Amino acid sequence: MKALIPTGDPAEPVVLADVPEPVPRANEALVKVEAFSVNRGETFKLEAPAPGDRPGKDIAGLVVQPAADGTGPAGIARVVGHPMAGGWAELAAVPADALAVLPDTVSALQGAALPLAGLTALRLLRTAGPVLGRRVLVTGASGGVGHFVTELAAAAGAEVTAVTRDAARGARLTELGAAAIVHDPADARGPYDIVLESTGGETLPVALARLARRGTLVWFGQASRTPATLDFFDFFDGPESAVIRHFHYLDADTGLGDDLAALVRLTAEGRLHPEIGRVADWADTATVLTDLRDRRIRGKAVLTLS
Template identity: 40%
Template sequence: MLDQESSGTAYTWGKPPQPPAPEDTVKALVTTAPAPLTLELRSVPDPRPRPDEVLVEVHATALNRADLLLAARRPAGSPLGLDVVGTVLRPASDGTGPAAGARVTGLAANNAWAELAAVRADRLTVIPDGVTDTDAVTLPVAGLTALYALRRAGWLLGKHALVTGASGGVGRTAVQLARAGGSEVTAWVGSAARGKGLADLGAQVVTGYDEPPTAPVDILVDSVGGDVFSTGYGLLRPGGVATVFGNTVRAELRLPADWGHARPGVRIEYLYLLDEVTRRDVPADLALLLDLVVAGKLTASPGLLTPWTDPQRAIDALYSREVNGRIVLSM
């Protein structure tokens, strides 16, 4: 008898049993507590891409408020990370997406805070020369959210757009895209410090929450909720559009008593990015944003850049709202 089996372990005659081959691992940031979020650098198994996924060596990622919400819904030890920039080590085996060696950015599936990530080929686009990794990684979540919010609003030329939470990554991008589309833009922020630089990005009016705007608007892009949303909604002209993509104050959305008949034709749209991308051409939309950066029409530089091996600085900055724009973790 050449082979025999004992206790579930296979043996070859004349050779001692061999231990299983060790699993290859990579370093990744995983959650240790959700609220407040804490992370730990651990060794995790190498990603195993599906046929429609690309294996990416990660160069940079970013920290979003969405990550805080996702962390609260997942058990300790979970990976996170939506924004990804890196180099394609292995293209998708089904033949789709970027080729090996391409420098790419895109949306990962909560696994970008790692040395390697498997990312869907239809969630990536190639980064053009002239755009840095740390600039490119600011665009997937924030850039696509702003772009889709304004597309939901429709025609921009000659309109007046009000952007709440305008100091954040999405808000700053929405201000620039609305202005590039021909809209007059009012940026509404929490304080004078939070409004710094927004006039340079195209906002004609920058005001704080203690001094609400009073001019009628055609478009409301809101991420704040509560009284800010209610006030902004009250400024909409008939036929206007409110696009809501967040609720940072975690309050009920309230409408004025005359919300309907006083504003005929007004629409309220809710945007959830991870659902929206299922109906969008993500590579083409990311390429559009990158082309605007190359052309000098969109500023995408991070507000804070910190090493991924020490993420606490980034987490503290996100909770304290001390950073204008995106928080980027460099690998």
């Protein structure tokens, strides 16, 4: 079968190659991939791939062989899946508990855009706690996670301030429920009960200073690729009893399949809108990856298999 494999070349990070078909374990279903999405964090890992790496975490397609242990969707079911690797291929072996059925009202493009960004947003808000009536600052809001978390938080009753680079992206976030848009975290008025921070670098201490008393900053990324420096005394003089919390989306009390099903349901009901900034044939994946890495794509990028 055909699959995309890493090259280690920043100008062309992946190429199509012939690889053996996956052999599913007893708890895995074999999925014919119709579409997959790529994430900016994956572009960083492609800069120094390990031997045998097979990228790909976000897929939508058709179950052609159900899990042998009887778990998960039955054969010929349309599904969205979140394998830990190997999704950028014609066929993918996916744990049955990392799959959710797609109804006819949700397209493969929408489904493929949901997993990593949607799971991160959903679980990030659960980590932050109840947001009804609370002021929330979201940095890096123009990416896939930012769109999802803005819409979910606003729908749950939060007053969301989104940090994004330009007016066009801000306009879309306003449509999704953001109460305010700023282009620099220093312009965010605050104080905020919750800060969801994914940029790192100079942004982190600026965002931290805008926390309210006993507020929480959840640090879930470093998209700037610049280390952050925090001064204890600056923090001590800032919000009283504030909390900085690390976040990893796989550390959750709910299953991947259950949360994927929740995201699919919200999408089918018109309550969640995957923001797809580009759709292309998977032969163009290398170009899409470089454009995503260099911030030339808003929201999610989805590749289709012809």
